[in-house]
Structure formats: C-alpha cells, structure tokens
Amino acid sequence: MVCMDRYYLPRGMRYATLKERKRFYTEEFSLPKVHEWLEQVRGKVKFAVVIGRHTKIYPEKYREDAGTTIIIDEYKGLDEVRDYMTEFLPEAAYYDRNVYDENDRNTGQELAFDLDPENITCPIHGTLADKMRRNQGLSFCNLELDMVKEQAASLYEHLETQFSNMKIVYSGRGFHIHVFDPEAYALSHKKRRQIARKVKEKGFKIDEWVTAGDMRLIRLPYSLHGLVSRVVVPVEKGELEGFDPVHDKRCLPKFLGGKAIS
Numbered sequence: 001m002v003c004m005d006r007y008y009l010p011r012g013m014r015y016a017t018l019k020e021r022k023r024f025y026t027e028e029f030s031l032p033k034v035h036e037w038l039e040q041v042r043g044k045v046k047f048a049v050v051i052g053r054h055t056k057i058y059p060e061k062y063r064e065d066a067g068t069t070i071i072i073d074e075y076k077g078l079d080e081v082r083d084y085m086t087e088f089l090p091e092a093a094y095y096d097r098n099v100y101d102e103n104d105r106n107t108g109q110e111l112a113f114d115l116d117p118e119n120i121t122c123p124i125h126g127t128l129a130d131k132m133r134r135n136q137g138l139s140f141c142n143l144e145l146d147m148v149k150e151q152a153a154s155l156y157e158h159l160e161t162q163f164s165n166m167k168i169v170y171s172g173r174g175f176h177i178h179v180f181d182p183e184a185y186a187l188s189h190k191k192r193r194q195i196a197r198k199v200k201e202k203g204f205k206i207d208e209w210v211t212a213g214d215m216r217l218i219r220l221p222y223s224l225h226g227l228v229s230r231v232v233v234p235v236e237k238g239e240l241e242g243f244d245p246v247h248d249k250r251c252l253p254k255f256l257g258g259k260a261i262s
C-alpha cells in the first residue's frame, strides 16, 4: 500500500549535510573524470553552483547567497574549481553549455535534453500539477524513476536518427541526453525551440527550457546532487535498462557507507 503523506523520494535518497558535501568534494570529486567529460565540451568552460536554494542547507557565511546561482568563470585549472566546491559546499553544481570565444562571445551551445521524474504522470501520484498542489513538485517515486528511464532510452533512440555523438547522464533525479555533434552546437535558437516542440509532441516529457537553450546550465557530471545524495554519472545506453540509481555503486557517495539506505 502506498501512503501519500510519505511520498517524497525513493527510499534512501535524502539531503546531504554540509559535512557530507565537504567529504565528497574533498575526497571523492574526481578531477580526471570531470576533465575527461569536459574534453568533449567546446571552448572555455564556465561552472556554476547553487549553495542551498532548495535544501536551505548552507554554510552560515553564505546565507545571503544561498539561493543565488554563482558563476565560476575565473579559475586556473580544475584544482581551483574543486577549491570553490570545498569552499561553497553547494547543493548543486553545473556547467554552462554555451560556448565562448577568447573575447567571451557566445559562439554556440551544446544541445541537451532533460528528463525529470516529477514531470512523469504517475498512476499513483498523478501529474506534475497534482504534485505541485501538494507541494511535492520536486518529489518522485520509484515508478516515476523507472518510467523516466524508459523515456530516456527511447528518446535516445529517436535522436539517433539525427545525431551520432550523444551521452546519457543520470542527473540525480532523472536523465540528461547531451549531444556533441558539431551541427548541434551550431543550431539557432529558433531551431532548438522547434526540436524541443517536436520531441514534446512525440510524448517525451522534456524540460523545453533546457533544449531551447533558455536554461543554459546543466548539472556537472561527477558532481554531487545534494538533494538526493547521489553522484551525477554518465550511463551507457546499453546499461540503462538495468541501471538502478537507488543502489548502483557508481552513484553512491562514500558518506552513505556503501549502502543505499543510511
């Protein structure tokens, strides 16, 4: 039996504490893996963090900036990016999909698709509007997680007819599909909007703002999703079906002690 009152997140997913965020970014945040990911991305990368907008968990000295999106665009190397992480201890870390030239002019954008479980219409919990009415707009259940995984797989297959260089990332809640084809970087804003609309018409519940490019930040792979205590990880298309983010070791930060339920 499902109890509506307790509907919040799949069992074992919870907010990370400041101490846990600190431990993650000090001991676990993998700069080689981040580097490897960013090699596919063009231009000089800008990062961004949100310290405590949703969790309301933040270092006291950053109280005033806790809800702000802080852009990190001045750094010498990834070591320095990690220093920012251990200083801010953010609930969320992102990178900017816009491509910039030496003069900071925007010359293109990585194309991306964002599928979130809360957008799924659940046979038990209803539509996003139903969830919002109950103040559960960021909540999701295992069933929604499974359904969003199926959507990610079939959206990937749909996009394969147009693009050849794509990656799937488990975002901590749902999935992102990143497109690295050169033609995709060059798409106009209008064309992106059309792609977003067409994908929606096909029944995929994507976040149109991400695909159209109005929302240019995307969660940084290998960072910590502080609302669910999961590591953001790329997942191969072939392993998607069997992928279980509640238990998969790759997305369990060490502070959970190797157990999904802590």
Ligand SMILES: [Zn+2]
Pocket: 122, 123, 124, 125, 126, 140, 141, 142, 143, 144
């Ligand atoms: Zn549900």
